[in-house]
Amino acid sequence: MKGLELIKKAFALQPVERVPWVPFVGVHGGFLTGTDAETYLKSSGEIVKGISKAVEEYNPDGIPVVFDLQVEAEVLDCKLRWSESGPPAVVSHPLAEGKKRSDLKIPGAGDGRIPVCLEATKILREKYPDIALYGLITGPFTLALHLLGTDIFMKLFEAPEEVNEVMEFCTQVGQKMAEYYMDAGCDVIAVVDPMTSQIDPVTFENFVTPFVSRIFEDIRIKGKLSSFFVCGHAQQNIEAMCNCRPDNVSIDENIPLDFVKEITLEKGISFGGNLKLTVVLLMGSADDCREHTLECLDLGGKTGFILAPGCDLPRETPLKNLKAVTALIHDPYQQDVVRTLEKKESTLEIFNMKDYGQAEKVIVDIITLDSESCAPCQYMVEAVKRVAPHFDGVVEWREHAIKKMEAVSFMSSLMVKNIPTICIDGKIAFVSQIPPEKELVAAIQKRINEKLKLKIRSKRSEFILLGEEESQCRELQERAMRALTELGKDVEIKVVAGREKLASYGVTQTPAAVAVSYKIKSEGSLPSVEVIREWLKEL
Amino acid sequence: MSELLSNIAECIEFGKINKVAPFPPQMKGQDGADELTRQALDEGISAQRILTEGLMVGMEKVGIKFRENKVFVPQVLMSAKAMSTAMIHLKPFFLSGEVKEKGTFIIGTVEGDLHDIGKNLVSMMVEGNGWKVVDLGTDVKAEQFVSAIKEHQNAFVGLSALLTTTMVSMEKITKAIKEAIPEAKVAVGGAPVTDDFRKKIGADVYSPDPQGLVEYLNAQVA
Structure with missing residues (x-):
């Protein structure tokens, strides 16, 4: 199950097999298609292109059509300043600059950029019937702030009636916008009201709750889903937000996910968030993103949780980072790997492996999560298991399941990063992909040949003849020379005479012959205990 | 009394x-x-x-x-x-000089960012603690900061940003200030800013709230 159905299930607080994923792609959509923020937000065609690209890359269950909290303000005569890399900013506040509340009219579906948003919604609806489309509207308090400027904060105390009047108007705007988006095909209406993070719960209950609740009620009557987005330090207001009866509350990294989880679930409301936008998604590595995503998944759990960035994705968020999040969320097995590694990496002991794989036999190591529970691991182990007997005892294989601490150390020592991986004599040979039998055989054979070559080069042997006197060995020496000639071998024959020397060879009766073969095991280095142990096994 | x-x-x-x-x-x-x-x-x-x-x-x-x-x-x-x-x-x-100010604090929201709530809060708190505040407004470029510091000798400077996108601008401005006036002390703050980020860009101080900055400034002149 995926997309809309999965989101509906999560909103209904039914347990899901996989947590739904909603990347908040705003002007980042333009980044994906090489379009600047202004061009992007002014063209339904560009929005459709950007979101389509995001759908293709990030395989989302839900996605916002447009993330721009200035659409309504622009229609209501706020001046905007456009930027290449972010959504526009409101630079003038009409109600603080002489306009009267009665001068402002509820925006129509054809005003300003509203048709751009609705057109994009319709096209995307048709194109992606199974993905939950989010219509984002500016929350009434944030819109009121756009209209009044920061004066609104003092007017809360000094002119509460005026604030109420503006809030009433902004609520009607929100209701209308929600209606437009629902009619155009959105499944979820998100009321985005970040400025509420700046007020205390009592002020919230007095000035926000009575208004915003009406928007959520409208959405419920229409049979659609609603979400209440807030960003910033809004921890104090989460409970008050729930009391406005949205279906979902979505927050950013400023609020701990488990805190929100506890409050929302108790109120029977689903919750979402809160991937860190800057330090992880924008500035972190793909590995950081995987680790952090997992942290969110583990905290959020599989009931009533939707994974999403804390807010609008910064435009230049690297594609590879969001793809890492996408891959992880769709792959429970990768989650296990990251989870296991994360726990154990800190207490790791690294072996010195530079001499690993010098033993007579070829050693094939398979690094797995655990072949019993992880399918790709199992197939990889089986592939090796099938091939090994062909080599008739020359090849030895071992599985290292990283659920054990030593295996994690072993894995890190061999610099293995992915699971499963096959190493041949300590060298990474196959990563993640299960090799076809032929390739695996060829790779092992190659290593056997290498070792054979080395063996021929490094072997030095002596044939030692022992006697009490040299003359005693003469006959033996002649026979040995004859044998060497017949074999075509290059072995040095040495005669050792003298009773006192016999004992050191363990010889008691003469004449005697001892064959000695030397083999270089290491040169100019200090092999580890593990490595020496492997060599000793050959003796 | x-x-x-x-x-x-x-x-x-x-x-x-x-x-x-x-x-x-x-x-x-x-x-x-x-x-x-x-x-x-x-x-x-x-x-x-x-x-x-x-x-x-x-x-x-x-x-x-x-x-x-x-x-x-x-x-x-x-x-x-x-x-x-x-x-x-x-x-x-x-x-008339009868009341002594503790020093001068220059503040502005960085280039590309027009948000001023945070900046205003900080500037009021600092002013309310007996500092002279020079408010450069919003969308302030590096050169404006640099010339303000040159004009007000020994002034401390604060950069504010609300948007993740303008954090980049914060880095640029900090570097420009440090290059022009190496001994200048730069404070950074705003919703997306963290101490890790402060270290990365080479600024001198970060505080999640205005009071923290006031305490820092007071400690510098104590």
């Missing part, structure tokens, strides 16, 4: 501007920062004492309550408004 000062502090703490102001409800009909400051001057209390034992005490209490999430932006803005009403009475004493 000292009761008058503590009443002034209370007006600042709770944002009581003047007698007619309806806020806060529990102080309805009482004299506000405006009337009490006038009275104090008339009674011969020095402007310096009114500032340090009245206004600054109240401002510090608000700063701490804000840090502890006991009050939020609206309440702090009310306090700031009460503060600036009181300051009108004290202005002549600043100009």
Whole structure:
């Protein structure tokens, strides 16, 4: 199950097999298609292109059509300043600059950029019937702030009636916008009201709750889903937000996910968030993103949780980072790997492996999560298991399941990063992909040949003849020379005479012959205990 | 006499501007920062004492309550408004040099960012603690910061940003300042900013709340 159905299930607080994923792609959509923020937000065609690209890359269950909290303000005569890399900013506040509340009219579906948003919604609806489309509207308090400027904060105390009047108007705007988006095909209406993070719960209950609740009620009557987005330090207001009866509350990294989880679930409301936008998604590595995503998944759990960035994705968020999040969320097995590694990496002991794989036999190591529970691991182990007997005892294989601490150390020592991986004599040979039998055989054979070559080069042997006197060995020496000639071998024959020397060879009766073969095991280095142990096994 | 000062502090703490102001409800009909400051001057209390034992005490209490999430932006803005009403009475004493400022703090929201709530809060808190504040406004370029620091010798400088996108601009400006005036002390703040980020860009101080910055500044001149 995926997309809309999965989101509906999560909103209904039914347990899901996989947590739904909603990347908040705003002007980042333009980044994906090489379009600047202004061009992007002014063209339904560009929005459709950007979101389509995001759908293709990030395989989302839900996605916002447009993330721009200035659409309504622009229609209501706020001046905007456009930027290449972010959504526009409101630079003038009409109600603080002489306009009267009665001068402002509820925006129509054809005003300003509203048709751009609705057109994009319709096209995307048709194109992606199974993905939950989010219509984002500016929350009434944030819109009121756009209209009044920061004066609104003092007017809360000094002119509460005026604030109420503006809030009433902004609520009607929100209701209308929600209606437009629902009619155009959105499944979820998100009321985005970040400025509420700046007020205390009592002020919230007095000035926000009575208004915003009406928007959520409208959405419920229409049979659609609603979400209440807030960003910033809004921890104090989460409970008050729930009391406005949205279906979902979505927050950013400023609020701990488990805190929100506890409050929302108790109120029977689903919750979402809160991937860190800057330090992880924008500035972190793909590995950081995987680790952090997992942290969110583990905290959020599989009931009533939707994974999403804390807010609008910064435009230049690297594609590879969001793809890492996408891959992880769709792959429970990768989650296990990251989870296991994360726990154990800190207490790791690294072996010195530079001499690993010098033993007579070829050693094939398979690094797995655990072949019993992880399918790709199992197939990889089986592939090796099938091939090994062909080599008739020359090849030895071992599985290292990283659920054990030593295996994690072993894995890190061999610099293995992915699971499963096959190493041949300590060298990474196959990563993640299960090799076809032929390739695996060829790779092992190659290593056997290498070792054979080395063996021929490094072997030095002596044939030692022992006697009490040299003359005693003469006959033996002649026979040995004859044998060497017949074999075509290059072995040095040495005669050792003298009773006192016999004992050191363990010889008691003469004449005697001892064959000695030397083999270089290491040169100019200090092999580890593990490595020496492997060599000793050959003796 | 000292009761008058503590009443002034209370007006600042709770944002009581003047007698007619309806806020806060529990102080309805009482004299506000405006009337009490006038009275104090008339009674011969020095402007310096009114500032340090009245206004600054109240401002510090608000700063701490804000840090502890006991009050939020609206309440702090009310306090700031009460503060600036009181300051009108004290202005002549600043100009005559009778009241000493602790130093100069230059502040601005960085290039590309037009948000000023955070910047204004910080500037009011710093001013309320006896500093001269030079507010460069929003969307301020590196050169503007640099020339302001050159104009006000030994001034500290604060960069504000609300958007993740303008954090990049913060880095650029910090580097430009450090290049032009290596000994300049740069403070950074704003919703997306963290201490890790501060280290990355080579700024000197980060505080998640205005009070933290005030404490830093005061420590520098103590």
